[in-house]
Amino acid sequence: MYPFYFIAVALGFYVVFAVVPSLMGLYYSLTDWSSFTREINFVGLDNFKTIFSKDENYMHGIQNTLVFTVSTIVLKTVFGLLLAVLVNKGIKFKNLHRVILFMPSIIPMLVVGIIFKSVFEPQYGLINEALRAVGLEQWTQHWLTDIRWAFKSIIAVDVWKGAGYIMVILLAGLQAVPHSYYEAADIDGAGAWMKFKQITLPLLMPSLTVTTVLNLLYGLKVFDTVYVLTNGGPGYATEVVYTQVFSQFTLGSYGVGTALITVLFIAMAALGYFAVRLMSREEQTG
């Protein structure tokens, strides 16, 4: 009654357009494949040696990607949790605030990037104008072109865009916590912080796990935020793995590019395995 061909269509598309390219990548990452010649030679681990060598810039990109991932996980979780607690109860226009706070998540990153290019503009941009207006002239920066600030600005924009998404997931988690727990804690004389630490946080753990997994998978694959705000600059200061993949694509050196994706593929397949185990476990008990 439940024919296999029902599965086969989706599975077929998925295998052909997602799995096959990834597996082919495993092989091509060991070759000198490029867009200039038809000839493809086996070069062993040369591409990987290039990626992990100190003379090249790839390690810097990998490092940036990790910094980006860790900081956005922390910041989005902190802000998302704060927002979720704030809009959960006890404020006016709850629903309006929820709608507004989630709004940045639905706007295309490309557009968000253009908007923030204007906001960060050193001379007329909103941030520097505002700082001058309140007399904090010395705090004004070249947000996107100063090596010390460019990557921090990118992270800030990404948190601005993504915190609302995390808020929504955590909000649903908060609403699933039975009210009676808090009442019992009230009777025992627990303060707000105590209640948060002893009730909210432990019961929110499943939701926090999910948001962390989502942020992790997103962070490792980050591309558009960097591409549109700085395109890796100034110099190579804000390169991440995917912007480097993109440059390899444009340059036509597919071998190195594929090797870069393969590094990502192996890391994500491992992480994905645990994520999938986690998600399917929750779904089974639910």
Place this chain on the structure above:
Amino acid sequence: MNMTKRLKSILMNIAVGLFSLVCLIPILLIVINGLKTAPEASSMSFHLPKTLAFDNFSVVVEKGKLGQSFLNSLLYSGLASALCILFSSMAAYSLSRNKTRLNRFLFLFILLGIALPINYFTLIDVMKWTELINTRAGIVVLYMVTQIPFSVFILYGFIGGIPKELDEAGVIDGCGPQRLYFSVIFPMLQPAAVTVFILSFLNTWNEFLLPLYYLNSASKWPMTLAVYNFFGQFQQSWNLVSADILLTILPVVVVYLLGQRFIISGMTSGSVKG
């Protein structure tokens, strides 16, 4: 006690208000500057425009070729999301009802797709073999594939909640597998299907890498690429760029406001039980 409680409530309201303001300011900035004349918008600021320059929008539609790219985006996102629901729900249905070891494995195998990075290089070859490179159909197929894993995940959970007795009743009434699925089960999936549709629509509407890699002509570009290209050409005319941005995000904002109930339920159904 009452005093501190009221103080706390006031502080919370102020805090939320500030956060909402931070989310709104960049969007308001675009709305205000999209209505200014070129000299007024040379510095993007909150000074209100003297006269409302609505003709910015017609200029942008013409120069930015927004009509064409809007239709492209609509085709890519609409068709990809619709096909994605059809195929994902069929797969989710068979996978969830017939839990053999193989199906259990296939479900996890498809879920893994949520994490997998796309290999843009080898995908060129696959696109060439299937003769989908530089075609609109190719983008529809790729968009559909990117949305399948998450959609299967959400629909699988939802189908688990539909009683199996319905299938048995259908079989007794003489339904074959297709009739059973399309006349009995599929209509029941509506709430989850709407969520999946909206989420994949928004995701694909905002995506631009695949068209950037696999489409060679600007006439096939979706709106996000068109707006980015427009920004490259008219960097100095912030009023036009703002108007262009407004028209680009209008469809997603409308879909969001109409469907926000479904979006939020769908996003959380994947992560929180209940």
